[in-house]
Amino acid sequence: MTPAAQAAPAPVADPKPPELRLPKNVRPVRYAVELTVVPTQDTFQGKMDIELEVAEATSLIWLNATELKVSSAQLSAGGNTVAARSVPGGADFVGFAFDKPVAPGAARLSVSYEGVIDKERTQGLYREKEKDTWYAYTVFEPVDARRVFPCFDEPHYKVPWRLSLRVRAGDVALANAPVESQGTPAADGMKLVTFAETPPFPSYLIAFVVGPFDVVDAGTFGRAKTPLRFIVPQGRREELAYALKSTARLVTALEDYFDMPYPFTKLDVAVVPRYRGTMEHPGLVAIGQPLALISPKEETLERRQWYDRTTLHELAHYWFGDLVTMEWWDDLWLNESSASWLEAKLIDKLEPSWKEPEDRLGEQLFALQTDGLASSHPIRQSITSRTDFESAFDNSITYFKGSSVLGMFESWMGEETFRRGLQRYMRQYAGKTTTAKELLAALSAESGRDVAAAMSTFLDQPGAPVVSVDLQCDKGQAPRLKLSQTRFFANKPQGTPPAQHWQIPICVRYGGTGPQGRACTLLTEPTGELVLSEAKACPTWVFANEDARGYYRVAYSEPLRQQLVKANLKPLTPRERGAMLADLRSFASAGQFPVAEALAMAPGLLKEQDRASTEAGVAMLSLLRPDVLPDAWMPHYERVLQKLVVPRAKALGWKDRPGEDEDTRKLRNQLLWFATLYGKDPSLLAEARTLAKAWLEDPSVVSPDRVGTLLSSAASVGDRAFFDALVSKARKEQQPEKRGMLFYALGNFRDPALVREALGLMMDGTFPLRDSWGLLFGVINKRQTRPIGYAFLKENFDKLTAGLGASEAQGLFNVPGFFCDKAARDDAQAFFTPRASHVDGAPLVLTRSLERADLCISAWERDQAAITGFLKRY
Numbered sequence: 001m002t003p004a005a006q007a008a009p010a011p012v013a014d015p016k017p018p019e020l021r022l023p024k025n026v027r028p029v030r031y032a033v034e035l036t037v038v039p040t041q042d043t044f045q046g047k048m049d050i051e052l053e054v055a056e057a058t059s060l061i062w063l064n065a066t067e068l069k070v071s072s073a074q075l076s077a078g079g080n081t082v083a084a085r086s087v088p089g090g091a092d093f094v095g096f097a098f099d100k101p102v103a104p105g106a107a108r109l110s111v112s113y114e115g116v117i118d119k120e121r122t123q124g125l126y127r128e129k130e131k132d133t134w135y136a137y138t139v140f141e142p143v144d145a146r147r148v149f150p151c152f153d154e155p156h157y158k159v160p161w162r163l164s165l166r167v168r169a170g171d172v173a174l175a176n177a178p179v180e181s182q183g184t185p186a187a188d189g190m191k192l193v194t195f196a197e198t199p200p201f202p203s204y205l206i207a208f209v210v211g212p213f214d215v216v217d218a219g220t221f222g223r224a225k226t227p228l229r230f231i232v233p234q235g236r237r238e239e240l241a242y243a244l245k246s247t248a249r250l251v252t253a254l255e256d257y258f259d260m261p262y263p264f265t266k267l268d269v270a271v272v273p274r275y276r277g278t279m280e281h282p283g284l285v286a287i288g289q290p291l292a293l294i295s296p297k298e299e300t301l302e303r304r305q306w307y308d309r310t311t312l313h314e315l316a317h318y319w320f321g322d323l324v325t326m327e328w329w330d331d332l333w334l335n336e337s338s339a340s341w342l343e344a345k346l347i348d349k350l351e352p353s354w355k356e357p358e359d360r361l362g363e364q365l366f367a368l369q370t371d372g373l374a375s376s377h378p379i380r381q382s383i384t385s386r387t388d389f390e391s392a393f394d395n396s397i398t399y400f401k402g403s404s405v406l407g408m409f410e411s412w413m414g415e416e417t418f419r420r421g422l423q424r425y426m427r428q429y430a431g432k433t434t435t436a437k438e439l440l441a442a443l444s445a446e447s448g449r450d451v452a453a454a455m456s457t458f459l460d461q462p463g464a465p466v467v468s469v470d471l472q473c474d475k476g477q478a479p480r481l482k483l484s485q486t487r488f489f490a491n492k493p494q495g496t497p498p499a500q501h502w503q504i505p506i507c508v509r510y511g512g513t514g515p516q517g518r519a520c521t522l523l524t525e526p527t528g529e530l531v532l533s534e535a536k537a538c539p540t541w542v543f544a545n546e547d548a549r550g551y552y553r554v555a556y557s558e559p560l561r562q563q564l565v566k567a568n569l570k571p572l573t574p575r576e577r578g579a580m581l582a583d584l585r586s587f588a589s590a591g592q593f594p595v596a597e598a599l600a601m602a603p604g605l606l607k608e609q610d611r612a613s614t615e616a617g618v619a620m621l622s623l624l625r626p627d628v629l630p631d632a633w634m635p636h637y638e639r640v641l642q643k644l645v646v647p648r649a650k651a652l653g654w655k656d657r658p659g660e661d662e663d664t665r666k667l668r669n670q671l672l673w674f675a676t677l678y679g680k681d682p683s684l685l686a687e688a689r690t691l692a693k694a695w696l697e698d699p700s701v702v703s704p705d706r707v708g709t710l711l712s713s714a715a716s717v718g719d720r721a722f723f724d725a726l727v728s729k730a731r732k733e734q735q736p737e738k739r740g741m742l743f744y745a746l747g748n749f750r751d752p753a754l755v756r757e758a759l760g761l762m763m764d765g766t767f768p769l770r771d772s773w774g775l776l777f778g779v780i781n782k783r784q785t786r787p788i789g790y791a792f793l794k795e796n797f798d799k800l801t802a803g804l805g806a807s808e809a810q811g812l813f814n815v816p817g818f819f820c821d822k823a824a825r826d827d828a829q830a831f832f833t834p835r836a837s838h839v840d841g842a843p844l845v846l847t848r849s850l851e852r853a854d855l856c857i858s859a860w861e862r863d864q865a866a867i868t869g870f871l872k873r874y
């Protein structure tokens with residue numbers, strides 16, 4: 001090819017690149033690309049051929065590209081080939097200019113270029129070393145394909161891709177599609193591996209791996225007898241035992257749900273170095289090492305659950321995302337809400353003893369909490385700037401609220417009708433792209449009801465409703481519930497917020513002298529009524545969110561609330577109990593229910609042995625705001641925990657016992673955490689110190705699920721010798737996630753000198769920053785060490801954001817949310833605000849964390865008398 005600089009005339013003035021999206025005058029038809037990738041090198045070389053469809057004559061074509069150096073480019077159209085001059089386009093684009101306009105019709109653009117292989121941030125094409133051997137991987141979602149291909153990096157451009165990789169003779173190279181041919185090594189020791197053309201895929205789903213991997217054959221699975229393999233770094237195949245056993249059943253459960261065979265021709269599970277990097281690439285799913293690789297001694301229930309949940313989630317994307325793809329990132333919920341919802345549903349089906357719905361309640365409560373903020377955003381969120389891409393991947397709303405809302409409408413429509421609606425949608429749009437409209441239409445068509453109108457009220461507006469419920473029993477009439485709805489705000493918003501209402505599927509349960517009953521309605525107006533026509537008498541209790549399947553809070557009239565409390569919440573399921581107590585705590589936190597009354601419930605809840613009550617009891621104690629309590633009150637607070645939490649933590653002890661149920665094991669971590677790090681119980685802490693020292697020599701002394709809590713507890717009373725021992729352990733640790741856990745523990749020392757030394761380790765260049773940065777949050781999490789952590793953060797902010805990936809860097813903007821006094825909050829606002837626009841996703845995180853700080857400040861002002869009133873008794 002002729003270098004562009006010699007063939008094209010000198011530029012006059014460079015045209016301006018597009019703002020966010022590519023212009024629509026040209027679209028891709030298919031890609032063919034050849035990359036030279038050597039995992040030991042910092043750069044790669046590429047040759048890209050793009051078949052184009054030109055809609056309007058143009059002398060300039062824009063593509064997405066980030067940090068790609070174009071060496072030459074040419075365009076072939078109508079039998080002529082002309083040189084193209086590359087036009088700089090800032091961080092996200094590159095233009096190709098021609099002397100004469102290209103006529104409408106077919107054209108082919110060929111580009112030769114070089115790009116960067118990342119080493120620090122797990123983005124684009126990246127490389128990692130394991131035991132002195134380098135391996136290369138890719139992860140592109142949402143907008144990093146442009147770091148590897150000059151391409152149309154928007155999800156609606158769904159076209160076939162043909163990849164060829166030039167790699168070292170000894171390397172394995174795999175991609176989405178099967179290998180079609182493998183050339184013999186040339187004199188330079190390189191071979192060319194060519195892959196079959198893929199079905200139509202958007203750029204964000206393209207993936208490949210290169211390195212001297214072990215490839216483990218796992219037979220075939222499912223309706224089409226699809227071949228299954230695992231790709232691991234050398235020497236790690238022994239740790240695949242659980243993944244080998246479990247993966248086929250996960251895909252089969254999905255095939256059964258959709259009544260459709262697995263949609264691609266092969267399934268390779270590429271085990272990538274970190275949790276970050278886990279991604280639903282069709283045909284080459286990437287699953288992080290901490291999930292997929294479990295040494296036989298560490299195969300706890302927690303690890304099995306983590307593997308199954310995440311892998312099922314990624315594979316659910318093979319339908320929600322890969323087969324049917326969202327048009328644009330504002331409908332990311334079509335991917336993430338759906339995969340999260342189906343993941344929970346199918347895991348519960350496969351493993352009922354895991355009590356998945358009980359575990360998932362926490363996600364719904366987390367979503368409701370975020371939605372209580374005035375700064376919350378809708379599930380369908382418009383993406384109008386570069387920074388919005390990261391914000392779209394918002395756990396609480398896109399994942400958890402979205403999956404709760406889907407679950408609520410599934411209950412409303414009926415499981416089978418809902419499933420038929422999804423099957424219809426999959427058949428109709430396989431290989432295509434969609435928006436919310438298409439999914440909602442398929443659900444409406446199958447149910448014969450206007451699902452779209454109802455569900456849109458939850459998809460397109462922010463916030464969550466609180467439904468007020470009162471019971472009316474008039475003589476000679478069936479009992480009836482008076483209902484009304486309004487938006488719940490955790491903090492009184494400034495001014496008058498716009499009136500909002502939803503179409504809420506509500507199901508209630510009730511009981512009394514006769515048998516228990518249920519009744520359902522769709523509350524479409526600000527107020528409504530639900531007649532309990534089957535009730536024989538006035539119920540003695542009513543619960544207005546059956547099994548907590550509705551995404552709303554419930555405010556009971558005082559008599560209804562007291563009836564439930566008087567019955568000790570016994571008629572309720574664990575999910576119902578958890579939801580009701582979380583609502584009460586949120587109302588108390590928002591000044592809508594007396595804090596003193598909420599606190600008064602804690603001792604009783606902590607006496608109950610079940611997990612839902614215990615967890616709610618611990619959560620109630622957060623109303624004491626241990627983070628802002630003046631020092632004089634801390635001994636009282638510690639005595640509260642000594643009295644209410646420590647005895648149960650002691651009874652559980654640090655070590656698992658044979659035959660225990662899983663609820664007990666899950667409670668153990670939580671209760672020990674509070675008993676030691678907040679309650680400072682001397683005997684549990686002394687035990688933690690001894691056990692942690694023993695663990696340094698022999699990791700089998702305590703369950704792997706307990707180690708994080710144990711090390712953090714021991715560090716909170718740790719001395720210099722223990723500090724040094726943890727640091728040397730971290731230096732020797734090869735696995736990034738385990739190193740991360742050691743660093744988090746290092747953030748729990750209390751001696752300021754040790755805290756400073758620990759923070760210094762983050763910046764000394766001997767550890768990857770993304771492994772060590774959890775330490776900073778360990779330090780900032782504790783009131784005693786927070787000022788040291790904050791000063792460190794301010795001083796090193798630029799270095800931190802430069803060394804972290806986008807999702808981690810935006811996490812730094814959570815810090816203002818830890819503050820609960822005006823001066824610190826304002827200082828954080830002044831520091832973070834000008835920096836937010838330079839970090840993807842940061843503006844949203846910052847707005848929320850400042851709102852959380854405001855919430856804490858006003859709650860403390862309002863509630864301190866009630867809080868100290870409670871503490872005085874201890």
Ligand SMILES: [Zn+2]
Nearest residue numbers: 313335336339
């Ligand atoms: Zn996902």
